[in-house]
Amino acid sequence: MDDEFICYADKTSDEAVFVKVDERGRVFSFSNEMGDYEWTGPACIKKEKLNYSSGNVFNQLEPYLPMKGFKIQAYDVDTYEDYIRVTELTRNW
Incomplete structure (x- = not known):
């Protein structure tokens, strides 16, 4: 069993690093321009x-893609x- 994974969330930040995921939720690429999450x-x-x-951490991970991914609730x-924006979103937590 592969115990490694990458997490992703809905886009919330102004300077996001995006991931593209396949139909099983596995991350298959990173991008500074566009992606699914x-x-x-x-x-x-x-x-x-x-x-x-x-350099960028995600560049070190690219040779290991595709990798299992999990969608989480997060605010970068x-x-x-x-x-x-995050201060306002979490005020009532």
């Missing part, structure tokens, strides 16, 4: 697959405007 960051990845880099904060 917003990537929320790696959720469970073997540490051997990640290295220190000044990339900008001050995102912060304000």
